[in-house]
Amino acid sequence: MxxxxxxxxxxxxxxxxxxxxxxxxxxxxxxxxxxxxxxxxxxxxxxxxxxxxxxxxxxxxxxxxxxxxxxxxxxxxxxxxxxxxxxxxxxxxxxxxxxxxxxxxxxxxxxxxxxxxxxxxxxxxxxxxxxxxxxxxxxxxxxxKQAKRSLTQFNVELRRLSLQCALRAIPNAQSGDQLVDAYFFQYMLSQTLSPSDKAELRNLARLMVDSKLSDNKKKMLVLQKFGFSQYEIGQKLLSRKQLPMTRQAVSKALSAIRKPFLLSG
Ligand SMILES: [Zn+2]
Known part of the structure; x- marks a missing residue:
């Protein structure tokens, strides 16, 4: 054969x-x-x-x-x-x-x-x-197996990245959440990707999912960028139990985020 x-x-x-x-x-x-x-x-x-x-x-x-x-x-x-x-x-x-x-x-x-x-x-x-x-x-x-389980999230992130990449001047990720949109806006400003960089965008979405960069973490990063303290960030976000997050929880989550996804400045 x-x-x-x-x-x-x-x-x-x-x-x-x-x-x-x-x-x-x-x-x-x-x-x-x-x-x-x-x-x-x-x-x-x-x-x-x-x-x-x-x-x-x-x-x-x-x-x-x-x-x-x-x-x-x-x-x-x-x-x-x-x-x-x-x-x-x-x-x-x-x-x-x-x-x-x-x-x-x-x-x-x-x-x-x-x-x-x-x-x-x-x-x-x-x-x-x-x-x-x-x-x-x-x-x-x-x-x-892991990629199969996270396929839906991969496609969600790929869509957001592609949308933001296509229109950089304004927040355009269309995630349904202003802070998440702000994250993609800020993130894409520091990148040199164009919508035709399909392979790079797909790899980026895969890395985002595999690194477990959740929407909550994206919001933390953007709030941090806006100058809020870890305590204030915790007050604005809800934990999985729908309670405000402690400063320690915010600090722990932020320190677990991989370098390529941090926002500069
Ligand atoms: Zn593959």
Whole structure:
């Protein structure tokens, strides 16, 4: 199965071809064929038959590549293909394993890519290496589980960051809370991100969630920036039990906040 792209993942051959594009698929199939010849071929009749099959598949894709499309939807298809090629991991700003593999193929020298066990199309087309559901060992990946649990919050923070990034002159995070909006406003003033920095914004949202920078902490930071003392901040915010927070609780929460999220001045 390792010598036919997608077979291990139960993806249809045409599906994989659509994802990769004809040009890459030809190269990948030929490379897998060479790999088989080098490592497995015992010159049995079964092997000869298998080699002929792989050759036919590579030829088929090659001829498909030069076939004239019947109608003019080709442009839209190409577009879709490039969009999927730039696919982000569902949980962060890294490319999915498949996308980053494709990027290596497109930018690097495909002939030099070593066909290791991982490249036998066990690559995830939804997640990056860090967030793949299962580790190479077959065990569940704790980073995947954590990211899955916090997906809603990730999308909330990503939306706020993107909105604020698109309109820096005024508070625009649209969080529903003035202090939280003020935090995003102040935070974005010290950043050089633009709305097209999609990967960076996604990574930032992921870091925000993983660092447990709650809305309450954002409010503390912004109140601190406005010059309120820790005692006064505590009086303005409510704890989880809906009571004013003590100075100690505010101090503890503030000291736990990671550096990149502090507001300058
Ligand atoms: Zn990821």
């Amino acid at each position: 390792g010598f036919v792209p997608g077979a291990g993942r139960e993806m249809r051959y045409s599906e994989v071809t659509r994802l990769l594009g004809f040009d890459i698929m030809v190269r990948v199939q030929r490379q897998l064929l060479r790999h088989f010849l080098k490592t497995r071929d015992k010159h049995t009749s079964r092997d000869k038959c298998f080699i002929a099959t792989l050759e036919s598949l590579a030829d088929l894709i090659f001829f498909c590549m030069y076939k004239q499309p019947k109608n003019s939807t080709a442009a839209a298809d190409i577009n879709l293909n490039t969009q999927r090629r730039q696919g982000f991991c569902e949980f962060c700003g890294n490319l999915t394993e498949l996308s980053s593999f494709i990027e290596t193929l497109m930018t690097g020298k495909p002939n030099n890519i070593e066909l290791t066990e991982e490249i036998k199309f066990e690559l995830s087309h939804k997640y990056c290496t860090e967030h793949r559901p299962q580790l190479m060992s077959g065990e569940w990946n704790p980073a995947y």
